[in-house]
Amino acid sequence: xxxxxxxxxPLRLGGWSSGWRPPGRxxxxxxxxxxxxxxxDGNAVPRTSLTAAQxxxxxxxxSRSDSSGLPxxxxxxYFYTRTYSTRTPLKGGRAKTWTDESWLSVDGSRPSxxxxxxxxxxxxxxxxxxxxxxxTSYAKLETMPTDPDRLLRELSLxxxxxxDGDRNAFFEICMxxxxxxxxxxxxxxxxFEALAKIRGVELDHxxxxxxxxxxxxxxYPKSTFTFVFDSETYDFLGLRFKGRGLKRVNGKWQxxxxxxxxxxxxKLAVVDRIGQRPQG
Numbered sequence: 028x029x030x031x032x033x034x035x036x037p038l039r040l041g042g043w044s045s046g047w048r049p050p051g052r053x054x055x056x057x058x059x060x061x062x063x064x065x066x067x068d069g070n071a072v073p074r075t076s077l078t079a080a081q082x083x084x085x086x087x088x089x090s091r092s093d094s095s096g097l098p099x100x101x102x103x104x105y106f107y108t109r110t111y112s113t114r115t116p117l118k119g120g121r122a123k124t125w126t127d128e129s130w131l132s133v134d135g136s137r138p139s140x141x142x143x144x145x146x147x148x149x150x151x152x153x154x155x156x157x158x159x160x161x162x163t164s165y166a167k168l169e170t171m172p173t174d175p176d177r178l179l180r181e182l183s184l185x186x187x188x189x190x191d192g193d194r195n196a197f198f199e200i201c202m203x204x205x206x207x208x209x210x211x212x213x214x215x216x217x218x219f220e221a222l223a224k225i226r227g228v229e230l231d232h233x234x235x236x237x238x239x240x241x242x243x244x245x246x247y248p249k250s251t252f253t254f255v256f257d258s259e260t261y262d263f264l265g266l267r268f269k270g271r272g273l274k275r276v277n278g279k280w281q282x283x284x285x286x287x288x289x290x291x292x293x294k295l296a297v298v299d300r301i302g303q304r305p306q307g
Contacts, residue, residue, distance in 0.1 A: 173214055206292060266290070271285050
């Protein structure tokens with residue numbers, strides 16, 4: 028049975044980072060970040076010192092206290108999304124930005140209309156032997172463990188505590204958080220707490236998401252994905268992705284330069300049909 032992140036869509040995560048720095052001073056030592064702000068005299072005043080695991084646990088606590096307010100979606104409905112994406116070349120150059128709208132079948136059983144980097148794609152329903160993974164239907168998400176230890180064992184594909192198992196679990200949680208999904212109570216918190224248990228998770232450099240919110244990044248060695256959390260509230264802001272472009276030369280595809288891309292979810296809603304937008 029084939030697994031797909033979305034019908035017609037490859038497994039890709041977006042992320043972005045730039046050389047821009049938020050106000051104040053940011054320093055990184057191993058797995059700890061020290062965030063300092065400037066007082067009226069311009070002197071740095073230390074605010075907090077956190078490890079990657081502590082950031083993730085705070086994000087878990089935040090997710091428990093902040094309900095999405097979305098209804099439980101039916102399988103015959105659609106996720107409406109409006110996203111902002113920014114792609115910045117690693118070696119400098121002009122950043123590209125996109126605002127995309129999509130209508131994605133909740134369980135993949137219906138055709139979807141997906142916009143990515145300004146281009147519209149009409150995705151067919153999942154095939155007879157295809158499943159969306161991680162699941163997007165609420166009923167299937169409810170079967171996933173909300174105990175972080177059990178969730179970590181399940182997503183490590185039998186290798187919990189090993190480098191390969193930890194790498195698998197980090198990637199699977201990236202896929203789970205990629206969205207769009209309406210998470211059952213406790214699942215998102217369990218995902219962040221499971222990440223906190225992975226040996227080697229580390230704080231990345233300070234981040235700014237695609238709509239300008241300041242964040243702290245949490246990554247895993249040699250992974251191209253970084254979780255970005257609000258530096259004050261610890262809300263989950265999105266995923267940063269390090270990728271490499273493709274260009275066509277003399278009729279053949281060739282790899283181009285590396286880039287960072289960050290995609291932020293500006294709006295998520297549950298609607299009944301393609302083309303319907305939420306009110307407000």
